[in-house]
Amino acid sequence: MKLSRWLPCLDWGRHYNRHHASQDGLAALIVTLMLIPQSLAYAMLAGLPPVMGLYASILPLLAYALFGSSRTLAVGPVAVVSLMTAAALQPLFPAGSAEYIGAAMLLALLSGLLLSVMAVLRLGFLANFLSHPVVSGFISASGILIAIGQLKHLLGISASGDSLLQLLPQLWRGLPAIHGPTLLIGLLSLAWLWWARAQLKPLLQRLGLSATAAGNVAKAGPVLAIIVAVVGVTGLNLDQAGVKVVGSIPQGLPGLTLPTLDLDLAMQLLPAALLISLVGFVESVSVGQTLAAKRRQRIQPDNELLGLGTANIAAAFSGGLPVTGGFARSVVNYDAGAQTPMAGVFTAVGIALSVMLLTPLLHNLPQAVLAATIIVAVLSLVDLASLKRTWRYSRQDGAAQLATLLGVLLIGVETGILLGMGLSLLLFLWRTSKPHMAVVGQVPGSEHFRNVERFSVIESPSVLSLRVDESLYFPNARYLEDRIGELIASRPQVRHLVLMCSGVNLIDASALDSLEAIVERLQTAGVHLHLSEVKGPVMDQLHRSSFLDELSGQVFISQFEALKTLSPQTLQTDPACTENQRHSAAQAGHPSSPK
Missing domain, CATH: 3.30.750.24 (STAS domain)
Structure with a gap:
């Protein structure tokens, strides 16, 4: 068996040159600027200290560069997996507690081991049980649920829950306690991020920048929002006025640590780890195949399983959370000209430098800004029109998509996706039980x-x-x-x-x-x-x-x-x-x- 079969880096590494390095370096700079606010935000979404999002964006990127087969996939924390992490852990421990953090690292370890075993046994076909309508319904519902769940940070009120039936009543009861300065910061951040996503690039082009340069600058919109918010909170002492900020973020690289090794807890988290592994693998392979096809390249599903598996194991031992390939940052990585996984290595170096040098500056970063970053990012994942298209084409697939959507929104993340998978299989059996x-x-x-x-x-x-x-x-x-x-x-x-x-x-x-x-x-x-x-x-x-x-x-x-x-x-x-x-x-x- 060729070593390069499990180490694709040996193939592209022997042809690596200065041109590739310059392209990868530029892509890494842009992705780093994008990944810093996203990593902080998605760790907060998972109920973890924001710095864990940065930790999960260092060693996992190095591991994927060694074992992953996609040249442009960008690995790190993503919204859907962070939501699934929170759904699995919040019923067990208080969010942000030492037990919660240890369980998150154990969840990453379990996910990494499952993915690695699937790679060795070539079990990538298991992801086929997640049909496209089920995945589409799950992602749309997750986007809606995440966005509504982040409203508490925009409003400056307390609310918690795993479904709309739990979240909406608490948000309604909390409306009289809205914190004005927090709401203002949140709304201004939302408006800026939404405008920057759609209008900043055309404006910069009209001012004379090339389409590529304008697009790259526009991707840094969240970074500008963070800078302005930190300066504003610091200058006006808004943290003293009740605006919730990120607070102290440990400075320096994470040390290698063991996750909580509790067999009973591991068995309790195993179903959630399996779902996170399957969803993350499906999302990564879909993105990787789409981007590879544009350059007439190929990805190997078994290598993707191993790359994602080792990335999660690396996250578990470096204080991170479960990771996978992200759609938005992978597209940015591709558009910025990334040629090889070395772009991920350079991105990891950029995140590491940020952890060592910039974390003290993020003390006064308002949580409302991170919430706005999450809302703008996840609403782009919501595609309710696909439900109408699927229903028109196949009512059985449409029913599975609708069941997944409603299950995630009204019952919970894990129950919703299991409901969709189960209904898909039952409808398949029913349909083929009476063949034409x-x-x-x-x-x-x-x-x-x-x-x-x-x-x-x-x-x-x-x-x-x-x-x-x-x-x-x-x-x-x-x-x-x-x-x-x-x-x-x-x-x-x-x-x-x-x-x-x-x-x-x-x-x-x-x-x-x-x-x-x-x-x-x-x-x-x-x-x-x-x-x-x-x-x-x-x-x-x-x-x-x-x-x-x-x-x-x-x-x-x-x-x-x-x-x-x-x-x-x-x-x-x-x-x-x-x-x-x-x-x-x-x-x-x-x-x-x-x-």
């Missing part, structure tokens, strides 16, 4: 067979052609028996039933038992069962059973060949067309065995 089956007939003058209800086709009175458009497995095995029984009962003249299996990718043991029962019942009724267009892997499965020996009919390579053998007098062919099709098939080298 069409009676088909020959399109005149061709070798094609189509649904008799949709096309004008030719049917044989003695041969029933039934196309099955779904794999046959335990939920739909009985339905197949019932459907065939109905069709045979309504067609007493039928002597042959041909199952057209072009849409069948699997026949499990339950379906095989049903097919054997069907053969026996049809023989009793004087009808022979035949198969056509059976795919190679399915045929291999059938050869491992006694079914083909018990089959009363034959297995045909195509439906046309079946009708040609069983009822040639009903076929209507165009000789020239048929000859051309055979000639084309011969040129294409079509194999004679079913595929």
